[in-house]
Amino acid sequence: MKIGELARLAGSNVETIRYYERKGLLPIPARSEGNYRIYGPMHQERLTFIRHCRGLDMTLDEIRTLLHFKESPEENCGEVNRLLDDHIGHVVHRIGELQALEKQLQELRGRCPDERRASTCGILEGLSQSGINEKPMENHIPGVHGTALKSPKEPE
Amino acid sequence: MKIGELARLAGSNVETIRYYERKGLLPIPARSEGNYRIYGPMHQERLTFIRHCRGLDMTLDEIRTLLHFKESPEENCGEVNRLLDDHIGHVVHRIGELQALEKQLQELRGRCPDERRASTCGILEGLSQSGINEKPMENHIPGVHGTALKSPKEPE
DNA sequence: TAAAAACCCTTGAGTCGCTACAAGGTCAAG
DNA sequence: CTTGACCTTGTAGCGACTCAAGGGTTTTTA
Numbered sequence: 001m002k003i004g005e006l007a008r009l010a011g012s013n014v015e016t017i018r019y020y021e022r023k024g025l026l027p028i029p030a031r032s033e034g035n036y037r038i039y040g041p042m043h044q045e046r047l048t049f050i051r052h053c054r055g056l057d058m059t060l061d062e063i064r065t066l067l068h069f070k071e072s073p074e075e076n077c078g079e080v081n082r083l084l085d086d087h088i089g090h091v092v093h094r095i096g097e098l099q100a101l102e103k104q105l106q107e108l109r110g111r112c113p114d115e116r117r118a119s120t121c122g123i124l125e126g127l128s129q130s131g132i133n134e135k136p137m138e139n140h141i142p143g144v145h146g147t148a149l150k151s152p153k154e155p156e
Numbered sequence: 157m158k159i160g161e162l163a164r165l166a167g168s169n170v171e172t173i174r175y176y177e178r179k180g181l182l183p184i185p186a187r188s189e190g191n192y193r194i195y196g197p198m199h200q201e202r203l204t205f206i207r208h209c210r211g212l213d214m215t216l217d218e219i220r221t222l223l224h225f226k227e228s229p230e231e232n233c234g235e236v237n238r239l240l241d242d243h244i245g246h247v248v249h250r251i252g253e254l255q256a257l258e259k260q261l262q263e264l265r266g267r268c269p270d271e272r273r274a275s276t277c278g279i280l281e282g283l284s285q286s287g288i289n290e291k292p293m294e295n296h297i298p299g300v301h302g303t304a305l306k307s308p309k310e311p312e
Numbered sequence: 313t314a315a316a317a318a319c320c321c322t323t324g325a326g327t328c329g330c331t332a333c334a335a336g337g338t339c340a341a342g
Numbered sequence: 343c344t345t346g347a348c349c350t351t352g353t354a355g356c357g358a359c360t361c362a363a364g365g366g367t368t369t370t371t372a
Binding site: 045048049052053056057066069070072073074075076077078080081084085087088091092094095098099101102104105106108109112115116117118119121123124127128 | 201204205208209212213222225226228229230231232233234236237240241243244247248250251254255257258260261262264265268271272273274275277279280283284
């Protein structure tokens with residue numbers, strides 16, 4: 001199958017597949033006469049695996065580790081378990097942070113109940129004061145915005 | 157004051173300040189004879205404001221909007237309120253997603269209670285199956301890892 | 313059968329919010 | 343006069359894509 005079909009089957013998109021190839025997550029496929037990438041079911045399975053992992057917010061490095069274990073059936077899977085435990089730890093930690101954040105934001109929001117002149121807006125005032133969030137978040141955790149796992153664009 | 161002192165006072169770091177200047181968040185400061193940036197209390201206040209907002213996980217674009225209102229005291233602050241409401245919405249949404257994620261991860265983790273041969277590891281098996289996370293996360297939300305707001309390096 | 317549409321190729325650059333480096337200029341103290 | 347702390351500009355890197363330009367190939371349609 002060609003790259004577009006693989007993308008459809010795995011719920012991915014074409015550029016992402018080529019990106020995974022560059023990053024060494026997908027093995028280099030055969031090429032057709034016209035220089036098109038030709039994939040088999042093994043590629044599909046592997047890509048699906050990767051997408052599941054990304055759906056669980058794992059990094060490509062973590063996924064690389066997991067793929068290694070998939071390919072070495074006789075190795076001990078203790079590292080897999082640890083990787084997942086660590087990952088769960090990150091998620092739990094991040095949830096806690098976001099809950100604290102929400103509290104702060106709600107408090108801030110409560111300071112300006114209506115629409116008024118910006119100069120008397122309690123929110124802007126609150127953000128100008130010190131002591132709100134001196135030492136903010138710890139390392140290794142991300143924002144609320146940013147690039148998430150996007151499903152490929154659906155036809156409109 | 158020079159850039160290093162401003163950085164210390166605002167709990168930021170020097171490169172970040174120059175970055176904000178490039179991005180138009182901080183006004184271009186005066187220069188000394190030796191071409192050093194010279195800042196006043198107004199810059200300090202503004203940088204502190206920005207850092208508070210970043211501590212609340214706002215994007216630089218959102219912050220730009222807020223700064224605009226800070227500078228236009230007679231405008232109506234309804235948009236400020238909306239921006240904050242939207243932002244809170246993102247956070248709440250993200251918390252929900254991460255909680256769902258944690259559940260999935262815990263379930264997956266439960267499939268491999270001990271260390272065994274990778275070929276029989278329930279986690280790897282689980283990740284290979286379809287139907288786990290077909291349509292993953294929606295747009296506009298980030299990962300569990302990634303770059304967070306870092307406090308400037310503390311001397312060791 | 314030929315043109316049009318759909319698909320594919322490579323390369324390179326852009327996203328966000330910094331961080332880190334390199335190669336040099338400036339300034340105060342010893 | 344030298345050391346070293348501080349400053350300058352410019353550039354490159356992170357993660358995980360995403361998109362655009364400028365082609366080539368294959369399939370569909372007229």
